[in-house]
Amino acid sequence: MFNYGYFSFASKEELLTKAAEYWNPGKVKFWQDAGTPMVIDRREGYFLHDMTGKRLIDLHLNGGTYNFGHRHPELVEVLKSGLDYFDIGNHWFPSVARAAFAEKLVATTPHMKYAIFGAGGAEAVELAIKTARYATKRKKIVSIIKGYHGHSGLSVATGDERFSKIFLADRPEEFFQVPFNDPDALEQELKKGDVAAFIIETIPATYGFPMPEDGYLKACQDLCHKYGAKFISDEVQTGLMRTGVMWGWQGYGLKPDIFVCGKGLGGGIYPVSACMVTEECGQWQVEDGAAHISTAGGSELGCLVGHHVLEMLQRPEIISNIDFVANFFARSMAEMMARHSDLFVGVRQRGLVLGLEFDHPEGAIAVSRALYENGVWAIFSSLDKRVLQFKPGVVKDVELCQEIMDRFDAAMPRARQLLRSMRRVA
Template structure:
C-alpha cells in the first residue's frame, strides 16, 4: 500500500492503471515504454524520490520551475506565513501583494514599465501578444521554427505544428515562423511592416538550447525597430539567473519591448507568471485596465512567494554560486566529451543552461535519458530535437552534488552505448 495522505494506491501498477484510466493514457504509456517508471513521491532540494523510495538527482527541474530546488525551505516558510493573511485576492482591486511584486519585477528589468500577471507562462505569452497588437495596431506575429511558448490560445499558434494541428489551432495567415539564427529570413518576415511582434526564447529550450550566433539577437531587435515591430523576449526558461544575469536578454545585451517570465517565478510552490511591458506596450493599462482580466492571475499567495524568489536571486552568494556551477559543468563536460566522444558529440552552454548533443542517432538523447535514470539522475531529452539532452543544474547546487552528478553521468555512458547500439540494430 502506498499512502499519500488523502491518496492511497495498492501498488505502483495500481497507480499506473488508474493514471491510464482517469488521467492521460498516452503520457503514462509513453514513459513506461521509454523505461522511465517514475512516479514522484517525496521531493526535497534537488532530489526526487520515486513513490517506491528510489532517489534521483533532478537535472530537469520541470523547465526551471525548481530553479531554487523542490520545496525550498525559505520559500515554504514564506508561503506558510502568507497563508495567515493572504489568499488568491480579488483581481478587480489594487493589491498590496501584486503591487509589491510588480515593482520588484520592474526594478530588476530595465526598460519595463508595468507587470501584468497570469497563472502560467502560456497565458503570459497571450498577454504579451495582445499588448504588442494593441501598441502597433497590427496582427501578424513572427516566431522561430521549433520555438515553444506554451499551449493556450495565442501562445500555441507561435509554436510547433505538433501542438496546433491536433486542435485545429494553426493560424498560418497571422503566425509566421522562420529558422533560428537566420537573419535574412527574419528580415524577409518583418519587411512587409505588417508584423506586430517577434517573439522568441532567448535560447530556445524545447529545441535543445541552440545558442544564438554572435550578434543575432541584437540584429533581430534592430530589424524590429526598423520595421515597427515589437520584440518579445520569452524568458520562461532562460530568466531568473540561469544565464548568470537576472534575464537572458541582459546577458546578450538586447532590450526587449515586452518580456515574459514564469516557471521558476513560482518557486515551484504557487503558480504565477508575468508579462512585463514598456510604456508603449502597456498603454492599454491606462486606456482600459479591464481589457485583460484573470481571476487567478497574480494570486496574492503566488505574489508573496515570487517576491521572495526575486529577493533570493539577487543575493551575492547565489550569484557567485551560479558562476561556480557554470564553470564546474563546463570543465566536467569537456572531460566527458574527451572520454565518450563516440556517442557524446557536443555541448551547448550559457550559464547553467546546457544542451548535451548525442547526434549520432535521431533520438540519441532519449536513450541517454534512460541510462541516466538508471544511474539515479533525471534529465529529459528535448521534445523538438531528441538528439539533445536538456541539462539544467539548479542555481543553488553545491559542489559535492555536482561531482556526484558527473560521476553518475560517466557511469551511465556504457549503458547509453548499449541502448544506442540496440536502437541502431533495430533500425
C-alpha cells in the same frame, strides 16, 4: 501501501493503471515505453523519489521551475506565512502583494514600466502577443521554427504544429515561422509591414538550447524596430539567473519591448507568471485596465513567493554559487566529452542552461534512460531528440554536482548499449 490520508494506492502499478484510466493514457504509456516510468513521490532539494523509493537527482527542473530545488525551506516558509494572511486575492483590486512584486520586477529591468501577471507562462505569452497587437495595431506574429511558447490559443499558434494542428489551433494567416539564426528570413517577413511582433526564446529550450549566433538576437531586435514591430523575449527558461544574469536578454545586450517569465518565478510552489512591458506597449492598461483579466493570475500568494524568489536570486552568495556550478559543468562536460567522444559530441551552454548533443537522432532518449537507471533525471528536447536538456539549479552544492558527474560517467556505457540496439532496430 501508499496511504496519503486523502487517498491511497496499493502499489505503483495500481497508480499507473488508474492514472491511465482516469487521467492521461498517452502520457502514462509514453514514459513506460521510454524506460523512465517515474511517479514522483517525495521530493526535497534537488532530489526526487519515485514511488518505488528510487532516488533521482533532478536536472530537468521543469525548465527551471525548481531553480531552487524542490520545496526550498525558505520559500515554503514564505508561502506558509503568506497563507496565514493572504489567499489568491481579488484580481479586480489593487493589492499590496501585487504592487510590491510588480515594483520589484520592474526594478530588475528599469526600461520596463509595468508587470502584468498571469498564472502560467502561456498566459504571459498571451499577454505579450495581445500587448504587441494593441501597441502596433497589427496582427501578424513571427516566431522561429521549433520555437515554443506555450499551449494556449495564441501561444500555441506560435509553436510547432505538432501541438497546434491536433486541436486545429494553427493560424497560418496570422502566425509565421522563420528559421532560427537567420535574421534575413525574419527581415523578409518584417518587410511586409504587417508584423506586430517577433517572439523568441532567448535560448530555445524545447529545441535543445541551440545557441543564438553572435549578434543574431540584436539583429532581430533592430530589424523589428526598423519595421515597426515589437521584439518579445520569452524568458520562461532563461530568466531568473539561469544564464548568469537575471534575464537572459541582458547578457545579449538587448532591450526587448516586452518579455515574459514564469516557471521558477513561483519557486515551484505557487504558480505565477509575468509579462513585462514598456510604457508605450502598456498603454492598454491605461485605456482599459480590465481588458485582460485572470482570476488566478497574479494571485497574492504567488506574488509573495515571487517577490522572495527575486530577493533570493539577488544575493551575492547565490550569484557566486551560479558561477561555480556553471564553471564546474563547463569543465566537467568537456572532460566527459573527451572520455566518451564516440557518442557525446557537443555541449551547448550558457550559465546553468546546458544542451548535451549525442551522435544519434534519438540519442538523448537513450541517455536520459541510462541516466535514469543511474539515479539522474534529465529530459531530452522534445523538438530535437539528439539533445539532452541538462539544467542544474542555482543552489546546487559541490558534492551534488560531483555526484552528478560520477553518475553521468557511470551511465555512459549503458547509453552506448542502448544506442547500439536502437541503431540495429533502425
